[in-house]
Amino acid sequence: MTRRIVTFTLAALAVILLAFVAWLGTAGCPLLRIATGSVSRGLCDAAFVSHVDPGQVFREQHAPMMRSIDWAIRYHVDRKHREVRASILGGFAARAVFRPGLGCLLMHDDGPVPEADGFTPMLIASAFPAGVVETADPAIRQAIDRAFAEPDPAHPRNTKAIVVLHDGRLIAERYAPGYGPDTPIWAHSLTKSLINALVGILVREGKLQLDQPAPVPAWRRAGDPHRAVTVNQLLRMDSGLPFDETNGIISPLTRMTFLQRDMAAYAAGTPLAHPPGTHWAYGNLDYVLLGRIVTHASGGSAVDAERFVRRELFAPLGMAHTVIQTDATGTLIGSGGSYGTARDFARFGQLYLDDGMIDGRRILPAGWVAYSHSQTLDTGYGAGFWLNIKHDTRVPVWNAPWGMPQLPKDMYYARGAFGQYVVIVPSEKLVVVRMGISLDYGDGTGDLVAAIIAALHHPQP
Structure with missing residues (x-):
């Protein structure tokens, strides 16, 4: 009997081992490498870009998304060499290195760090006064306090910063402990709106045209269906490239971001799912290619x-603490590689509220702002910005709302993962920035802005 039990146990263990090896050879290895790449770069950014507690960022951002393997993840913050290494059970190692002025770079080997030395970024003066500006209006203060509250501890909002501009003036702001006016926060897909502005600047300079075929060398081959894709279609996400950001850990986005040294080459090699201009699909692939176009x-x-x-952008606006990071080839990560303060992004929102002008200087071409928030196909998306005109359907795949129905219809906004928002309301001369680490959609930003608008219409002494 004992011999049979031992034989059965060994056979079961062998089956489990074979299944584990097969899993590693298919989904397992990429998943674990994505996990360590995400942790190493995210904590490098926390330690050396944001200057916040990496352990807190791991607990709030990484561990909840990796609950099945978070116990096995180990990381080391090397402050002397300004790098972070992460591994899982001693394997699947990843390393991210900080480069002054360029942010953190996810390395794909232990080789030399490209462009690590010799770059001294120009200093930029902030457009705002020192010290936190607190509102005198109790209704606005109450609205902001509610946005920092945690009504459901099982689904924390983790609000980190809120900044309110009205008629161009900073009228209110608040920050979480450990964060402040000079703390850059991972902006995620707010980066796409920055790329919109950079493309606009290149259009103004005559270096790009919206309707030209996208200048992607890999797409110039005769007979390649990608040849028909235009710069405009990349900005609008109707290029025909597939929806690339799903709820799973493994997706085209995560493969491109954490497994590829050359992200734009991966994007360029992705087959079209639809003819250009006929179908909208959320496209990090599109904006990585735009990042390559801007870089070139x-x-x-x-x-x-x-x-x-x-x-061309940060200095005129006084965006003193913003950086768009690059991949290992030096290409701007246009899909989501930026870090910036809430104040910096408020100034960015004000640029669009003021029709592309700052202090009498035209930054964006005439008509660019209107173009940016004009509708793409039958969606609630423009060109790098989300719109507030579509409430009869929801965003495909995500099943998330297109806009915020409690706000004026002329509102449009930049939006990034985990609750990053730059909300622009022209009819109210209002810009509201909300940033945090909210892993669920319930961050309350729409209600926050609605309460601020109500307070502005009924000011209290």
């Missing part, structure tokens, strides 16, 4: 691109 148009290297971004 501004000189070709990470340093060239960063200098261009700071000179």
Whole structure:
């Protein structure tokens, strides 16, 4: 009997081992490498870009998304060498390295770090005064306090920053403990709206045209259906490339972001799912390609691109603490690679509220703002911005709302994962920025802005 039990146990263990090996050879290995890549870069950004507690960021952002394997993840923050390494049970190692002025770079080997030295970014003066500006209006204060509250501890909002501009003036702001006016926060897909502005600047300079075929060298081959894709279609996400951001850990987005050294090459090699201009699909692939286009148009290297971004966009706006990071080839990660303060993104929203002008200087071409929030096909999306005109359907795949029905219809907004928002309400001369680490859709931003608008219409002494 004992021998039979031992034989059965060994056979069962062998089956489990074979199944585990097969899993590693298919989904397992990419999943674990994505996990360690995400942790190493995210905590590198926390430690050396945001200067917040990496352990807190791991607990709030990474562990909840990796509940089945979070116990096995180990990471080390090396402050001397300004890098973070992560592994799972001693394997699947990943390393991210901080580069001054360029942010953190996810390395795909232990080789030399490209463009790590010799770049001193220009200093940018903030457009706002030192110190936190607190509102005198109790209704606005109450609205902001509610946005920082945690009504459902099982689904925390983790609000980190709120900034309110009205008629161009900073009238209210609040920050979570450990965060402040100078704390850059991962902006996720707010980056796509930054890319919209950079493409607009290149259009104004005559270096790009909206209706030209996208200047992607891999798409120039005769007979390639990608040849028909235009810059406009990449901005509007109706290029025909597939919806690439699903709820699972493994998706085209995560494969591209954490497994590929050359993200734009991966995007360019993705087959079209639809003829260009006929179908909308949320496209990180599109914006990675736009990041490559902007990088090439501004000189070709990470340093060239960063200098261009700071000179033409960040410096005029006073965005003193914002950076768009790059991949290992030096390409701007246009899909979601930026970090910036809530104040910086408020200034960015004000640029669009003021029709592309700052202090009498035209940054964006005439008509660019109207173009950016004009509707794409039958969706609630424009060109790098979300709209508030579509409430009869929901975003495909995500089943999320297109807009915020409690707000004016002329509102449009930049939106990033985990609750990053730049809400622009022209009819109210209002910009509201909300940033945090909210893993669920219930971050309350629409209600926050609605309460602020109500308070502005009924000011209290």
